[in-house]
Amino acid sequence: xxxxxxxxxxxxxxxxxxxxxxxxxxxxxxxxxxxxxxxxxxxxxxxxxxxxxxxxxxxxxxxxxxxxxxxxxxxxxxxxxxxxxxxxxxxxxxxxxxxxxxxxxxxxxxxxxxxxxxxxxxxxxxxxxxxxxxxxxxxxxxxxxxxxxxxxxxxxxxxxxxxxxxxxxxxxxxxxxxxxxxxxxxxxxxxxxxxxxxxxxxxxxxxxxxxxxxxxxxxxxxxxxxxxxxxxxxxxxxxxxxxxxxxxxxxxxxxxxxxxxxxxxxxxxxxxxxxxxxxxxxxxxxxxxxxxxxxxxxxxxxxxxxxxxxxxxxxxxxxxxxxxxxxxxxxxxxxxxxxxxxxxxxxxxxxxxxxxxxxxxxxxxxxxxxxxxxxxxxxxxxxxxxxxxxxxxxxxxxxxxxxxxxxxxxxxxxxxxxxxxxxxxxxxxxxxxxxxxxxxxxxxxxxxxxxxxxxxxxxxxxxxxxxxxxxxxxxxxxxxxxxxxxxxxxxxxxxxxxxxxxxxxxxxxxxxxxxxxxxxxxxxxxxxxxxxxxxxxxxxxxxxxxxxxxxx
Numbered sequence: 001x002x003x004x005x006x007x008x009x010x011x012x013x014x015x016x017x018x019x020x021x022x023x024x025x026x027x028x029x030x031x032x033x034x035x036x037x038x039x040x041x042x043x044x045x046x047x048x049x050x051x052x053x054x055x056x057x058x059x060x061x062x063x064x065x066x067x068x069x070x071x072x073x074x075x076x077x078x079x080x081x082x083x084x085x086x087x088x089x090x091x092x093x094x095x096x097x098x099x100x101x102x103x104x105x106x107x108x109x110x111x112x113x114x115x116x117x118x119x120x121x122x123x124x125x126x127x128x129x130x131x132x133x134x135x136x137x138x139x140x141x142x143x144x145x146x147x148x149x150x151x152x153x154x155x156x157x158x159x160x161x162x163x164x165x166x167x168x169x170x171x172x173x174x175x176x177x178x179x180x181x182x183x184x185x186x187x188x189x190x191x192x193x194x195x196x197x198x199x200x201x202x203x204x205x206x207x208x209x210x211x212x213x214x215x216x217x218x219x220x221x222x223x224x225x226x227x228x229x230x231x232x233x234x235x236x237x238x239x240x241x242x243x244x245x246x247x248x249x250x251x252x253x254x255x256x257x258x259x260x261x262x263x264x265x266x267x268x269x270x271x272x273x274x275x276x277x278x279x280x281x282x283x284x285x286x287x288x289x290x291x292x293x294x295x296x297x298x299x300x301x302x303x304x305x306x307x308x309x310x311x312x313x314x315x316x317x318x319x320x321x322x323x324x325x326x327x328x329x330x331x332x333x334x335x336x337x338x339x340x341x342x343x344x345x346x347x348x349x350x351x352x353x354x355x356x357x358x359x360x361x362x363x364x365x366x367x368x369x370x371x372x373x374x375x376x377x378x379x380x381x382x383x384x385x386x387x388x389x390x391x392x393x394x395x396x397x398x399x400x401x402x403x404x405x406x407x408x409x410x411x412x413x414x415x416x417x418x419x420x421x422x423x424x425x426x427x428x429x430x431x432x433x434x435x436x437x438x439x440x441x442x443x444x445x446x447x448x449x450x451x452x453x454x455x456x457x458x459x460x461x462x463x464x465x466x467x468x469x470x471x472x473x474x475x476x477x478x479x480x481x482x483x484x485x486x487x488x489x490x491x492x493x494x495x496x497x498x499x500x501x502x503x504x505x506x507x508x509x510x511x512x513x514x515x516x517x518x519x520x521x522x523x524x525x526x527x528x529x530x531x532x533x534x535x536x537x538x539x540x541x542x543x544x545x546x547x548x549x550x551x552x
Contacts, residue, residue: 162265294435359384
């Protein structure tokens with residue numbers, strides 16, 4: 001089988017690319033944060049739905065768009081479907097309030113959608129790098145926020161889970177599946193504004209050990225009775241419950257502090273008396289009940305696109321950020337005998353894998369893309385216990401337990417059978433169901449987009465063989481490029497891939513295109529043309545130059 005070799009290049013232009021760090025290195029802060037003008041962090045911006053400032057709307061809880069403008073089938077990129085077509089109604093079809101940030105030049109970043117102000121960097125010790133020494137225990141993180149006077153403000157706080165989750169962007173790629181621990185991945189946070197690093201492998205951490213703390217504790221416990229905090233992991237794109245201690249020692253986390261927007265994340269539900277509930281804080285209207293049965297991802301999309309109720313037929317499967325907005329973190333099956341949602345909603349009870357009564361996982365319309373090019377998982381939110389199969393400290397048979405808490409956001413295969421995963425998936429043996437439940441939504445700020453879209457790619461980061469985080473690639477302001485092309489002019493870092501997976505640049509060149517469609521890559525030496533195809537050892541389309549990689 002012919003092996004296709006690709007040029008590994010920087011996708012973002014207007015500034016020089018960084019150079020991958022050697023094993024054990026950390027991320028210099030002057031490379032990790034762009035101090036230039038405002039950049040709109042979005043893949044595709046519908047002309048009819050521009051981003052607006054928080055002050056221009058009466059909504060107190062604006063949902064920042066997931067930033068996912070690409071569309072997928074069960075495995076790979078496809079042109080965003082027209083309404084009524086297969087896989088129509090997914091996240092990439094609906095573009096909402098575009099993420100927009102302002103670097104204030106004083107170590108803070110303002111979110112122009114939510115009205116929240118953030119500390120810019122997880123570099124708490126001020127040495128210009130982000131590594132394990134910057135992490136804090138839950139108690140120290142709470143105290144640190146209370147005592148911070150960053151930029152002259154004294155009202156900093158540790159964010160709630162809903163505040164921190166507002167920063168997550170699902171054009172990121174899950175670093176968990178880096179082939180051999182070496183790949184290029186895009187964090188689920190905008191590194192043009194926020195200082196970021198993956199886990200510090202020089203300190204014995206895993207690449208995915210990049211969890212950020214919040215002030216939101218789980219009202220129940222996880223694992224074997226562990227006190228637990230909900231955190232966001234911008235390395236793998238998930239919310240999970242993390243025990244506050246590990247083997248008798250305080251677990252530590254990266255931290256960003258927040259101020260302002262004190263009502264952000266607070267819902268204002270109203271029962272419309274017609275089987276729907278409106279959240280006046282977000283502007284979204286929800287099914288009061290749910291689908292009553294589980295289904296795979298494509299069926300979930302179809303269910304909501306065809307749904308008609310309360311005189312409306314413009315229902316859709318919610319994005320994962322919309323879905324997470326209605327979680328009630330004060331509730332859980334173990335403490336309130338209910339799902340983690342306001343009782344104004346009705347939820348179907350299920351029989352969990354251990355025979356207990358519990359509540360479902362709910363599908364979102366958001367694909368959970370992997371750094372290895374895979375797109376066969378989609379994000380869900382667990383309104384019931386987030387079960388996993390875990391072995392005890394002395395080994396033995398794996399036991400089913402609530403490993404991450406009601407309110408976790410994880411991902412499931414889009415299709416297939418749960419029987420294929422008898423011991424779950426991932427390091428905590430996450431229960432796999434495939435056939436998840438559905439709660440449709442309508443309204444808000446989303447506008448439907450289909451066909452080929454204009455795509456801006458955020459900076460990626462190099463992960464070396466040891467799993468060490470590297471310098472961000474392609475720093476600088478993003479540019480809008482036509483579908484089927486990636487601008488590499490001005491990039492300063494070149495090399496070849498290892499032949500296992502095409503680099504992100506080759507994948508991006510075929511976003512919105514179909515198999516065997518002409519594509520092009522703009523390099524410093526001119527435009528190189530190719531054809532969109534599925535290369536060996538990859539499940540995702542990429543641009544394959546006819547003559548091999550372009551010369552430097």
